[in-house]
Amino acid sequence: MSADVTAGPWDVEVDRAVCIGSGVCAGTVPGLFRIESGRARAVRENGVPADDLIVDAALNCPALAITVRQAGTGTVIAPDDADGG
Amino acid sequence: MTALPEPLNYPFNKVERLEFDPGYAEARARDGLTRVQLPFGEPTWLVTRYEDVKSMLSDTRFSRQQALGEDEARVLAYTHRPDTLLNLDPPVHTRLRRVVSRAFSQRRMERLRPRIQAIADDLFDELRDKGGPADLFESLFRGMPTMVICELLGADFADRHAFHQWGVTLASTASAGTTPEDIARADAELRAYLGELAARKREEPGEDLMTVLVESQDGEDPLTEKDVIGLAWSVLLAGIGTTTNMMANSAYLLLTLPEHFRQLKERPDLVEPAVEEMLRHTPFTVSAMFPRRAVVDVELGGTLVRAGETVLASLMAANRDESVFEDPDRLDFTRANNPHLAFSHGIHHCLGSQLARTQLQVMIHGLVERFPGLRLVPDQEIPWRSGVTLRGPAGLVVDW
Numbered sequence: 001m002s003a004d005v006t007a008g009p010w011d012v013e014v015d016r017a018v019c020i021g022s023g024v025c026a027g028t029v030p031g032l033f034r035i036e037s038g039r040a041r042a043v044r045e046n047g048v049p050a051d052d053l054i055v056d057a058a059l060n061c062p063a064l065a066i067t068v069r070q071a072g073t074g075t076v077i078a079p080d081d082a083d084g085g
Numbered sequence: 086m087t088a089l090p091e092p093l094n095y096p097f098n099k100v101e102r103l104e105f106d107p108g109y110a111e112a113r114a115r116d117g118l119t120r121v122q123l124p125f126g127e128p129t130w131l132v133t134r135y136e137d138v139k140s141m142l143s144d145t146r147f148s149r150q151q152a153l154g155e156d157e158a159r160v161l162a163y164t165h166r167p168d169t170l171l172n173l174d175p176p177v178h179t180r181l182r183r184v185v186s187r188a189f190s191q192r193r194m195e196r197l198r199p200r201i202q203a204i205a206d207d208l209f210d211e212l213r214d215k216g217g218p219a220d221l222f223e224s225l226f227r228g229m230p231t232m233v234i235c236e237l238l239g240a241d242f243a244d245r246h247a248f249h250q251w252g253v254t255l256a257s258t259a260s261a262g263t264t265p266e267d268i269a270r271a272d273a274e275l276r277a278y279l280g281e282l283a284a285r286k287r288e289e290p291g292e293d294l295m296t297v298l299v300e301s302q303d304g305e306d307p308l309t310e311k312d313v314i315g316l317a318w319s320v321l322l323a324g325i326g327t328t329t330n331m332m333a334n335s336a337y338l339l340l341t342l343p344e345h346f347r348q349l350k351e352r353p354d355l356v357e358p359a360v361e362e363m364l365r366h367t368p369f370t371v372s373a374m375f376p377r378r379a380v381v382d383v384e385l386g387g388t389l390v391r392a393g394e395t396v397l398a399s400l401m402a403a404n405r406d407e408s409v410f411e412d413p414d415r416l417d418f419t420r421a422n423n424p425h426l427a428f429s430h431g432i433h434h435c436l437g438s439q440l441a442r443t444q445l446q447v448m449i450h451g452l453v454e455r456f457p458g459l460r461l462v463p464d465q466e467i468p469w470r471s472g473v474t475l476r477g478p479a480g481l482v483v484d485w
Contacts, residue, residue, distance in 0.1 A: 018191075020438070021424055022428070022430065022431075022434035022438070023139065023142065023143045023430040023431040023432075023434055024431065024432055024434050026143045026431065027142070027143040027144075027145065027430075027431030027432035027433075027434075028175070028179065028432055030143065030144075030145065035139070035143070038422070038424035053179070056179045056183055059183045059186055059187075060179070060182050060183055060186045060432075061186075062186070062189065062190075062191070062434065062436070062438055062439060063191055063439075064190055064191050064192070079190075
């Protein structure tokens, strides 16, 4: 996992068109993700302090609707392409 | 401290076929949560309103793991295993789910879709060639999810019958004539099989769940052999019986509601929303399942749940909440807003939801488009499941 070697802050984006509202993210990082009108939203999208749980939320999202990037460089931290997609 | 209210017996009423227990509407209308006693385990708080159910299921102050054991409120005597994903809390749960999630990602599911279609097409061809009358449960619903799970897992297709038998035995109960010894034997055989499959995938990796699992044994946070087998085991069992049952319930609804069947024939574009609406509408289980224990005092739905007490969320009750779903008892394939909770919510949201959806869509499309004259053979006694937690028909004899 690249999370522990990737320094924050991060940008967190939820693609609400893809989100199925499973609540996996809100259950994993309740302080960051919230379900509103049946879809997830990051209450803070930019400059989010690094936290492995955010990577977990992105990897566990059944719709792969969450993208975590390194702020500034835009390097994608999660999800990665390990599922061959 | 105020005394806890006297618990109501739950399930509330005896219901037949797919009748909906009226006790849920009463519970939603009641102030606070409803104290209930299930056939086994300690009394618990039943959560029935949509927002309360959702909030509880994504609240880490409730532990699933700590609700396990002899005290667990449940309808059947057996207790749940502590090592399946559904029964684990973070951080162990998060770590294991992360691995399995890779095998269930949207992208993998999209690649699996043509295989699912091919499996279904073969079954449809077989059914057509054999001719009616035929039992849809035996010819389609029983086999298809097993074959799909075999495919997902990377098992040999030839082993699907053995898989199916293990699944049936492990999901059955004493009243179905299965002894604890039968269950233990099936469990041991299945675990041995999965161990051999894991060894094979290490030698010959494929595009499948077992390969994902064994490859994660080489990473920096390796899974143990026991983790690998436990995960494969729970995915297998969670994916087969539930999907078969939902197929049977969907077909039952369409065959007994000719207007709805006709609507899908005229508008196949409604199959996807129809699948969602049937998921919302179906009383899928005999009772709510999988209670969680409050680790601290939590205010929930107008009740102060004390640390140490358990709560039980009813997805079925939430799915009929009139404050979210207009005219909730009506089955409406054109419903505009349908954020149902049939696959639960939060960290234990069904891992296989997209796989189940795809299979249900493929199945309903096939029935509607390839068998437009499909109808129940009159005067048959439809056998309904008994002695298990899932509700649904175990046979549907049709002609076309």
